[in-house]
Amino acid sequence: MDNSDVFKGLASQAGVTISVLYLARLREVLGTDREELTLPGAAPTVAALRAFLLERGGVWSKELAPDRPVRVAVNQDMARSDTVLRTGDEIALFPPVTGG
């Protein structure tokens, strides 16, 4: 085990700390506009975040269920379910957009 393995081990223990924003209708039904979260693992994905929040049950499992059309942006760019999250990232969850 060299130093980089030791570092990766520490990082995965510490997890990944991110800011999560909830916008528009999601903010209202979830009752919160933002939170800081630490996800386990060294390289969690958008899908992992959604699964983590779903575990909270209640309105979270209803609103973030796989069949609900939730959009996710990472650092203000549209993301996919396999987009990897890193410490310091700003993640936003929101419904399909309705401007114009």
Next chain:
Amino acid sequence: MRVQMQDFDVSGEMAVMRAGNPAIGAITSFVGLVRDLNEGDCVSEMILEHYPGMTERSLERIVQEARARWDIIDVLVVHRIGPLRPLDQIVLVMVAGAHRGEAFSACEFVMDYLKTQAPFWKKEQTPAGGRWVDARDSDDAAAKRWQQ
């Protein structure tokens, strides 16, 4: 690209766009307005919310894409946020080109992409209370046309 609470003046914006540029042969514009009726219910007020930062980036990207697709001279997008009432202007897209064809197409493209990609949301007030406007499949279909 501007995101603002205050109203905009279409003819004033057009005067600025065409000033001093004799290469412009056509200007097209689209203005979206608040209607007093949606899904069969009276709408007394509408609140426009957005995601500051991402909104500007997304509008910038849509305009860049339009410039890459058509030979156009100038593009302006103004989108209002905050509380709006029926008759109010919501959004302005204005495109200048040498000829009308590109200006018409680019204007429609920007509007179709804005509708499906720019992070704005509408919440309308009806006699039954407030409700978030649902995204429409027809808007997705309109944006997809440009991918063929």
